[in-house]
Amino acid sequence: MNLIIVIVLCLLIVAMAVTAIMHKKLTISVLAAGVVSLLASVLYLLLAAPDVAMTEAAIGSGLSTIIFFYVLNKIRNVK
Amino acid sequence: METLKIIGAFITLAGSVFLLLGSIGLIRMPDVFTRIQVGTKASTLGTILSLFGIGLMFTEIAGKIFLLIIFILITNPVSSHMLARAAHYIGVKKADITVVDKLSEFREKQPENNAQKPEAE
Amino acid sequence: MANTILQIAGGIMLLSLVLSLYRFFRAGSLVDRVISFDIMTIISISMIAMITYTSGRAIYIDVALIYGLLSFLGVVIVARYLEKSL
Numbered sequence: 001m002n003l004i005i006v007i008v009l010c011l012l013i014v015a016m017a018v019t020a021i022m023h024k025k026l027t028i029s030v031l032a033a034g035v036v037s038l039l040a041s042v043l044y045l046l047l048a049a050p051d052v053a054m055t056e057a058a059i060g061s062g063l064s065t066i067i068f069f070y071v072l073n074k075i076r077n078v079k
Numbered sequence: 080m081e082t083l084k085i086i087g088a089f090i091t092l093a094g095s096v097f098l099l100l101g102s103i104g105l106i107r108m109p110d111v112f113t114r115i116q117v118g119t120k121a122s123t124l125g126t127i128l129s130l131f132g133i134g135l136m137f138t139e140i141a142g143k144i145f146l147l148i149i150f151i152l153i154t155n156p157v158s159s160h161m162l163a164r165a166a167h168y169i170g171v172k173k174a175d176i177t178v179v180d181k182l183s184e185f186r187e188k189q190p191e192n193n194a195q196k197p198e199a200e
Numbered sequence: 201m202a203n204t205i206l207q208i209a210g211g212i213m214l215l216s217l218v219l220s221l222y223r224f225f226r227a228g229s230l231v232d233r234v235i236s237f238d239i240m241t242i243i244s245i246s247m248i249a250m251i252t253y254t255s256g257r258a259i260y261i262d263v264a265l266i267y268g269l270l271s272f273l274g275v276v277i278v279a280r281y282l283e284k285s286l
Contacts, residue, residue, distance in 0.1 A: 001207045005247075008214055012221060019225070027281075031233050034274065035224070035240065042244055045251055045263055053263050061241075062270030069281045076284075081202075088205035091250065095209040095216070098243055102216035105223050105239060111231050114223075118235050122242040129209075129246040136202065137253050140261045144249070147261075150268050151245070158238065158275040165282040166231045 002046055009043050030068045037061040087135030094128030097121050110174035111166050119159040126151055203254070210250050217243050234278050241271035 013036055020032035037060030044053040101121030108114045127148055134144035167182055217240060224236040245264045252260040 001210060005210065005214060008218065012218070015221075016224075025230075027230055028233060031230075031237055031278075032224075035221075035237060038237075038241060038244055041263065041267075042247060042251075045248060045260060048255070050257075050260050050263060054266055057263055057266050058270060061267075062273060065274050066277045069277050073281050073284075084202040085205075088202040088209070092205050092209045092212075094246065095212040098246060099212050099216040099219075101239060102219035102243075105220055105236065111229065111235075114232065114235055118239045122239050126242050126246050130249055133249045133253050137258075140252065140258050143261050143265060147245070147265055147268055150265075151242075154268070154272040155238075155242070158272050158279070159235075161276055161279040162231065162234060162238075165279040166229075168283050171229055171231060 006043065006046055009039050009046075013039050013043070027069075027072065030065060030072070034061050034065040037064070084136050087132040090132030090135065091129050092132075094125045094130075094132060097125030097128060101125060110177070111171045112163060112173070115159050115163050115166070119155060123151065123155045206250060206254060210247065210254075213243055213247050213250070217247075230278075230282070234275060238271065238275050241267060241274075 016032050016035045016039070020029045020036060023029050023032065037056055041053045041056040041061065044050075044056060098121070101118055104117035104121060105114055108117055130144050130148055130151075134141045173180070220236050220239045220243065224233055224240075227233050227236070245267050248260060248264040248267070252258070252264075
């Protein structure tokens with residue numbers, strides 16, 4: 001069962017990473033990067049590394065998304 | 080002890096079925112607002128049932144499970160409410176079968192609320 | 201008996217994760233994608249709780265607590281960004 005979850009999570013991470021690179025809009029790329037961190041954290045937890053998973057959840061999925069949207073709001077009128 | 084574990088496993092299974100129903104509703108609903116509604120309600124109930132079942136099966140972490148349930152019960156409706164308000168503010172397209180929209184009538188009565196209406200993204 | 205039922209529940213959670221990711225790819229606006237992100241976080245919390253039971257280590261539930269805190273902040277910040285009032 002764990003092996004199936006790991007394989008499906010890896011496929012979803014690859015699909016979301018390709019979306020984050022290839023998409024035209026910047027906000028959608030930031031959200032896709034957040035989803036990559038979210039799924040990677042579950043993957044780290046399955047591989048028995050709870051401290052790495054905690055750090056990834058706090059920084060990758062939470063803090064970096066917040067800082068990216070804060071900066072996108074600041075530079076909204078600058079072309 | 081064994082019966083308690085089986086009862087907890089069945090409650091977890093019921094919660095995962097509710098999560099699946101929420102995801103199916105996310106695909107089949109025609110509109111942004113209906114998607115917000117079905118996603119939030121079904122996924123909140125499913126998560127609370129799953130966590131409750133796990134707490135019955137594994138009693139060492141029951142305190143943290145209780146804290147998590149309280150936290151999800153407070154924050155999940157608040158975040159979806161803010162998201163629905165933002166979606167109405169930026170003018171997301173509604174479905175054709177929408178019957179009533181009280182918030183836009185309220186905004187038409189008070190024209191200072193929609194002074195600078197941004198375009199939909 | 202209990203472990204078999206939990207494995208079925210884990211399979212259903214994984215299927216719902218994939219289905220909500222489908223809405224991420226075929227979305228009309230940014231709000232659809234934010235809803236999908238929110239629901240994926242909620243499903244991940246349930247999956248982490250299930251992994252906590254099947255592995256038997258009580259420290260794993262702390263990751264779910266951090267998730268519950270930070271997903272709320274993420275959705276709120278996107279909503280404030282859309283309303284131009286950050």
